[in-house]
Amino acid sequence: MKNRLLISVAAAIAKMTFSPAAFASPVCTAQPQSKWMSPAKMKAKIAKMGFKSIKVFQTSGSCYEIYAINKDGRRAEVYFNPVTGAVVQNNID
Template identity: 55%
Template sequence: MKLKAAVVAALVLLSPTLAMASPNCTTEAQDKWMSEDAMKAKVAELGYTIKTFQVSGNCYEIYGFTKDEKRAEVYFNPVTGDVVEAEIDG
């Protein structure tokens, strides 16, 4: 029984690091969002190369590279195209 409790406790403690939720990028309805093509163009203007582009929650999200060839995971406000959160590998 102690082992089971320890496993449950470990899972509870680790769960925030195992499942990162996307940030809250907008409260606007999807019909107010930029088209995916317009967002991809904006991302390119910002200097990112897109490997994967997707909708994540209420954000546009890319996995790709910066202009310095660093790996990047970036969340964008789908209405304005602004960066909401970015994780860039150093």
């Protein structure tokens, strides 16, 4: 009985920890893609912000997302509003 309870609790924790919602990108804009900056213009803006060595540049949900090195030399995963170019979420290692 005790083992069953532990297994149930462990399963519930795992479900919450590894749910797809935990890995979802933030909502960056409600504007249609026709209003977004072109990828080339966005990449230029990102470079001016000091991000270097952009390994990945992609569309993620309603955001532009990059994996790059920030101006302090640290790895960063950054989500941008594709209309304004503003940083919406910045995850730094």
